[in-house]
Amino acid sequence: MNAANDDAARQETESAGAKPRVRDRIFDTACELFYRHGIRSVGVDAIAAEAGTNKMSFYRSFPSKDDLVAEYLREQRREVWEHWDAIMAAHPGNPRRQIEALFEAHLVTVKDKSCRGCALGNAAAEIADDDDVLSELVRHYKKEVRRRLRKLSHDMGARDPDALGDGLMLLMDGSYFTRLVFPGNSGPIASLMPAVRALIASQLPATHAHG
Numbered sequence: 001m002n003a004a005n006d007d008a009a010r011q012e013t014e015s016a017g018a019k020p021r022v023r024d025r026i027f028d029t030a031c032e033l034f035y036r037h038g039i040r041s042v043g044v045d046a047i048a049a050e051a052g053t054n055k056m057s058f059y060r061s062f063p064s065k066d067d068l069v070a071e072y073l074r075e076q077r078r079e080v081w082e083h084w085d086a087i088m089a090a091h092p093g094n095p096r097r098q099i100e101a102l103f104e105a106h107l108v109t110v111k112d113k114s115c116r117g118c119a120l121g122n123a124a125a126e127i128a129d130d131d132d133v134l135s136e137l138v139r140h141y142k143k144e145v146r147r148r149l150r151k152l153s154h155d156m157g158a159r160d161p162d163a164l165g166d167g168l169m170l171l172m173d174g175s176y177f178t179r180l181v182f183p184g185n186s187g188p189i190a191s192l193m194p195a196v197r198a199l200i201a202s203q204l205p206a207t208h209a210h211g
Helices: 002-037 044-050 055-061 065-090 095-111 119-124 132-156 161-181 188-203
Strands: none
Touching: 002 044, 002 055, 002 065, 002 119, 044 055, 065 095, 065 119, 065 132, 095 132, 095 161, 095 188, 119 132, 132 161, 161 188
């Protein structure tokens, strides 16, 4: 009896331990498919099949596809801020160098063949404005990118920090899409860093323009 109880307890523990693994597999698979193919074009059946599970397991892990999409967007956002904060920490007290380092790292990411653009920016094109939860996630993220770039521009002493921050954001977002259009990194992406530096210099006093 004790042995049977032990076996039952062990099976229950193994089953409980398996649930997070199944959920993680579904989530990781969904993240990859959403980024590669788009959110709306990837259905629950495709996610479950690619993850090696079924719809029943999917709905045990996530109440709905929209819940999964929201978690995907939050995870993408978390990874971006983690990456961003690490770059800022590497150049404390030097906002100009922080901006340059941010774009240098961005350039490496964008030039990678696996890059399909900004995950949250891509989602903005697919999510309806009346989808309050998902659209707010995207809007909040983009507003925060804008706020951070404007703050860095202000800290750097730009004449018009809001205009500089917005210009830098345009370069950041635009670089994603031009890289996708021009093969082999042969297009405007090659001019990203000169454009960033020229834009910064245009906003700084002459004595600091080459600092």
